Amino acid sequence: xxxxxxxxxxxxxxxxxxxxxxxxxxxxxxxxxxxxxxxxxxxxxxxxxxxxxxxxxxxxxxxxxxxxxxxxxxxxxxxxxxxxxxxxxxxxxxxxxxxxxxxxxxxxxxxxx
Amino acid sequence: xxxxxxxxxxxxxxxxxxxxxxxxxxxxxxxxxxxxxxxxxxxxxxxxxxxxxxxxxxxxxxxxxxxxxxxxxxxxxxxxxxxxxxxxxxxxxxxxxxxxxxxxxxxxxxx
Numbered sequence: 285x286x287x288x289x290x291x292x293x294x295x296x297x298x299x300x301x302x303x304x305x306x307x308x309x310x311x312x313x314x315x316x317x318x319x320x321x322x323x324x325x326x327x328x329x330x331x332x333x334x335x336x337x338x339x340x341x342x343x344x345x346x347x348x349x350x351x352x353x354x355x356x357x358x359x360x361x362x363x364x365x366x367x368x369x370x371x372x373x374x375x376x377x378x379x380x381x382x383x384x385x386x387x388x389x390x391x392x393x394x395x396x397x
Numbered sequence: 398x399x400x401x402x403x404x405x406x407x408x409x410x411x412x413x414x415x416x417x418x419x420x421x422x423x424x425x426x427x428x429x430x431x432x433x434x435x436x437x438x439x440x441x442x443x444x445x446x447x448x449x450x451x452x453x454x455x456x457x458x459x460x461x462x463x464x465x466x467x468x469x470x471x472x473x474x475x476x477x478x479x480x481x482x483x484x485x486x487x488x489x490x491x492x493x494x495x496x497x498x499x500x501x502x503x504x505x506x507x508x
Contacts, residue, residue, distance in 0.1 A: 388439035
């Protein structure tokens with residue numbers, strides 16, 4: 285199993301550009317998540333999905349969009365990049381459980397200039 | 398609003414020291430508390446605690462949960478330089494579909 289994979293690893297965007305961060309998992313997990321991590325701020329939940337076709341906002345959804353057309357994939361879209369979106373983005377997944385041990389991808393480091 | 402607070406924010410110890418990391422939480426319909434270790438990349442899972450007073454142990458690491466006082470501690474004995482990392486705790490509440498993370502404790506172990 286590859287686990288949770290993310291692409292790209294690094295990206296530099298100009299203000300106003302758009303991009304999609306890719307996330308895939310091969311563990312047949314129902315739940316998938318997108319977090320951003322800023323220095324000293326822990327992990328903030330952007331969006332999550334409890335299954336294909338179902339998504340919901342997390343703590344910091346503004347400026348982002350997601351879709352979940354398959355169990356495996358959960359892309360995160362930035363439409364109009366802003367410097368405030370400079371961060372490290374982690375995708376995670378978990379089984380359908382009340383206790384929710386999440387498995388994380390390697391992260392994407394995004395810089396918006 | 399759910400929140401998780403970790404302390405200290407950072408600490409520096411010498412190899413062989415014992416450290417205790419703290420995590421307090423206020424999570425609606427609390428289900429479990431998870432500890433993760435984050436080195437250079439993604440967080441990796443350490444422990445999941447669901448019941449009070451039961452110690453989870455893995456080698457030199459151990460953790461315990463106090464559901465009455467709403468906190469957890471992570472102990473690391475005989476620290477090694479490889480223990481240097483950010484340690485994150487997270488609470489699971491509501492229907493188990495979201496984690497609320499603390500800001501993390503940055504641990505640096507000096508040789």
